[in-house]
Amino acid sequence: MYPKHTLADYLADLIVYRNLRPADERLPGLIEVWRQVGLDSPRIPRKTEPAYAAAIVHLLQAAQAARQAAPLRDALFIGDTHMNDGTAARNIGAHLPLRGFIGADRLSKPEQICYDGPLMVANRWRHLAQWLSWVQSEGIACDERTAVLVDIDKTCIGGRGRNDAVIDAARVAAVRQTVEEVLGGEFDEVGFRSVYDTLCQAEYHPFTADNQDYLAYISLMVVGGVMPADEFWAELKAGRLTGFHQFLGLCHERRARMSSGLACVHTEVHGNVMRGDPTPFKSFRYREYFATVQRMDFLPDTTPHTELLSREIVITAEVGETLEQLSRRGALIFGISDKPDEASLPPASSAGQGYQALHRTRMKVLGESQPTSPALRPDYSLAPQSG
Numbered sequence: 001m002y003p004k005h006t007l008a009d010y011l012a013d014l015i016v017y018r019n020l021r022p023a024d025e026r027l028p029g030l031i032e033v034w035r036q037v038g039l040d041s042p043r044i045p046r047k048t049e050p051a052y053a054a055a056i057v058h059l060l061q062a063a064q065a066a067r068q069a070a071p072l073r074d075a076l077f078i079g080d081t082h083m084n085d086g087t088a089a090r091n092i093g094a095h096l097p098l099r100g101f102i103g104a105d106r107l108s109k110p111e112q113i114c115y116d117g118p119l120m121v122a123n124r125w126r127h128l129a130q131w132l133s134w135v136q137s138e139g140i141a142c143d144e145r146t147a148v149l150v151d152i153d154k155t156c157i158g159g160r161g162r163n164d165a166v167i168d169a170a171r172v173a174a175v176r177q178t179v180e181e182v183l184g185g186e187f188d189e190v191g192f193r194s195v196y197d198t199l200c201q202a203e204y205h206p207f208t209a210d211n212q213d214y215l216a217y218i219s220l221m222v223v224g225g226v227m228p229a230d231e232f233w234a235e236l237k238a239g240r241l242t243g244f245h246q247f248l249g250l251c252h253e254r255r256a257r258m259s260s261g262l263a264c265v266h267t268e269v270h271g272n273v274m275r276g277d278p279t280p281f282k283s284f285r286y287r288e289y290f291a292t293v294q295r296m297d298f299l300p301d302t303t304p305h306t307e308l309l310s311r312e313i314v315i316t317a318e319v320g321e322t323l324e325q326l327s328r329r330g331a332l333i334f335g336i337s338d339k340p341d342e343a344s345l346p347p348a349s350s351a352g353q354g355y356q357a358l359h360r361t362r363m364k365v366l367g368e369s370q371p372t373s374p375a376l377r378p379d380y381s382l383a384p385q386s387g
Contacts, residue, residue, distance in 0.1 A: 007363075010333055010335075012024065064332055076100065081160070100119045104122075113130065125159055148323065156316060174288035213285070217265070285343040292358065297361075308364065313363060
């Protein structure tokens, strides 16, 4: 039997998805407070932007006030990517003293821990135990005045290097279903995967902005013949295609080439992009939500570990245990996810059928049991105190 939890068991509703609107209705969203944060507009910043850090710190302070605790003194950050999460952590460190952990399982390499300024970078999730000891040696008390920010995708669930491929599989399944439904009998799966898989590579991120909505739309328009593959790759290689908005404009000029299904998708994406929506391909993202929850706690409890990790999204046990330890010390636990709200929350039409937000959907918990950090073993004589 595997233990089972929801992310809400660790976070309650203290979580924001891409739109930076907390699930906890006591807290304001970015749309209400962007002026107080000091931003120029209510545009939703990307995770690596300083504006994102400013917004998150404002929400942390609001959450701290909501639980009637003393002002935050410092922060911790747990993530899985040195570039995105590491940058976000450093930006938050400009507002609060911070120490972060960037982890992944790299089992083909010898165990290694290295330090990059305020970050510990480790190639085993179980090194979270050493990180907690290091954090306290650095002077962070891990108490009621500490905020703990935890990345959700490929950290808290689908741990990178261990279980992350299942998160990717859910997204790919949603893209495939979208394309197949739009193109019907004309769907060329081999051609689609050739475009989609190639554009997923880092060298094409300047063109796709590493945005899955853009990537799905581009793949659909190419495989659908609006800009045929030979023309698309030639234009990209020659440097005449330089960004998504240019590609979208070219497709807009070719609306006469589109089938009714392609035209419907184009109208949706084009209209949302013109409105500045960071999640323009919403119909695809709704499918991603269902593809994701369908991969949570659906296999029998007798499923071997290796099969479970390759087919089902699970909670990373080491991260969950770390959050539990910090929560017992009174720290504020707050989740952040780059996943769009449309891919994280059930459509209104499905909420009554038992579907719930991703953070309230039950998952199995799997990982390596880690020793409790001596400095953080529960000490009930040190009950959280204000001030």
